[in-house]
Amino acid sequence: MAKKKRSYSDAADSLRGVSTLAEAKAWMAARGITEIECVVPDLAGVARGKIMPVSKFLSGPVMNLPLSVFFQTISGEYPPYDGLVDSVVVDSDLVMEPDLSTLTAVPWAQDPTAQVIHDAYHRDGRPVELAPRQVLKSVVELYAHKGWKAVVAPEIEFYLVEPNTDPDYPLKPPVGRSGRPEIGRQSYSIQAVNEFDALFEDIYDYSEAQGLEIDTLIHEDGAAQMEINLLHGDPLVLADQVFLFKRTIREAALAHKIYATFMAKPIADEPGSAMHIHQSIVSAETGKNIFSDDEGDPTPEFFSFIAGQQKYLPAVMSILAPYVNSYRRLTRDSMAPINIQWGYDNRTAGLRVPPSSPAARRVENRVPSSDANPYLVIAASLAAGYLGMAEGLRPTQPLEADAKFLDFELPRGLLEAVAAMQHCDEIANVLGPSFVKTYSAVKQAEFETFMRVISPWEREYLLLNV
Incomplete structure (x- = not known):
């Protein structure tokens, strides 16, 4: 039996996850979502990232965070970078791309808010080896x-x-x-x-x-x-x-x-x-x-x-x-x-x-x-x-x-x-x-x-x- 192709209305009805940015737009519109939490798990499993208006996310869902987000200790400090990374690029930005299959609501937020987990990539497209999600992948x-x-x-x-x-x-x-x-x-x-x-x-x-x-x-x-x-x-x-x-x-x-x-x-x-x-x-x-x-x-x-x-x-x-x-x-x-x-x-x-x-x-x-x-x-x-x-x-x-x-x-x-x-x-x-x-x-x-x-x-x- 052929797999049924999901329509935008199907995506809007889903509690968790969509496949495309167009489906994400329909999903958020159906719920009146005004803000989205763009999160990435760090080495401790703490949610790092940015909160942005939905309109900004839909206009360009990729966000940037520094490489140092994966070097932070649980107390908010950093180890010496010597020998870990090139000192020239230690604070360079990484590209964080959303995994739209993780899109879901933030039910405890006061305003209608969504959240989506991101994957980390270097600017040349390579996955970031330090990112916990990538380690598991x-x-x-x-x-x-x-x-x-x-x-x-x-x-x-x-x-x-x-x-x-x-x-x-x-x-x-x-x-x-x-x-x-x-x-x-x-x-x-x-x-x-x-x-x-x-x-x-x-x-x-x-x-x-x-x-x-x-x-x-x-x-x-x-x-x-x-x-x-x-x-x-x-x-x-x-x-x-x-x-x-x-x-x-x-x-x-x-x-x-x-x-x-x-x-x-x-x-x-x-x-x-x-x-x-x-x-x-x-x-x-x-x-x-x-x-x-x-x-x-x-x-x-x-x-x-x-x-x-x-x-x-x-x-x-x-x-x-x-x-x-x-x-x-x-x-x-x-x-x-x-x-x-x-x-x-x-x-x-x-x-x-x-x-x-x-x-x-x-x-x-x-x-x-x-x-x-x-x-x-x-x-x-x-x-x-x-x-x-x-x-x-x-x-x-x-x-x-x-x-x-x-x-x-x-x-x-x-x-x-x-x-x-x-x-x-x-x-x-x-x-x-x-x-x-x-x-x-x-x-x-x-x-x-x-x-x-x-x-x-x-x-x-x-x-x-x-």
């Missing part, structure tokens, strides 16, 4: 060359906390509709979720207005800790959705005078927040899951994918756990993994194979934290699996015991993780040498900023005792 292309397509499904955990305007004070759970803050652990509690019904109704409404699909919402282990699961699909589409979901959840929470935080370990005595990534690989030609054979048994590719994760996830740990705070989550007495053992339905291992039919056989990477850039974390995880299949690696035996009593196999801190990536040529070849060099410099600069801060622990135990 490059990994997806490696799979395409093999006749494969990756399928992912992220799970994002986050905390709701009281507004905190003084960073010296610890975070606390917010007050719900009962008038009391949550104190004890309420895993999977419907009642605990109902405490914030009004907020979650807004999250669902905002998501629907953007064409974002939530699979499930649950209460996680921590006090006022929640998890949203997304439907499985294309890696770039899902990374875009996580990027937009983070904005959506934060904005909805602020409207209710609550903070939503994706910090990996925001509260000392509570579990950390993860971004679990479910991964499977299908044949681009047949759509069949290559992790299962015709008899429904696991294939060599399945085991090699796991082996690649075991070998290379430690080398991309600075992407999976990108901040000093991220490593506070990865402790033996928490729910987070401390190694890259794997097992069938074993949630204590870094790699879990969930119960499923052969067609849905997949590998869950439980190592990443929720503070990670979704584009980079999906790219890094898929890169590790790709290398395992390309090299024909074999994994360890599946673990049935509690993995948290085994040895640490992951870097314990940010600088150790950065060094692991810098010394892994295979990862540099997949993610790009210039990306690895720049990303490492940004992480090292962020660590130096952290080292300028004196923590309460130091004042508590060192002030009068040493």
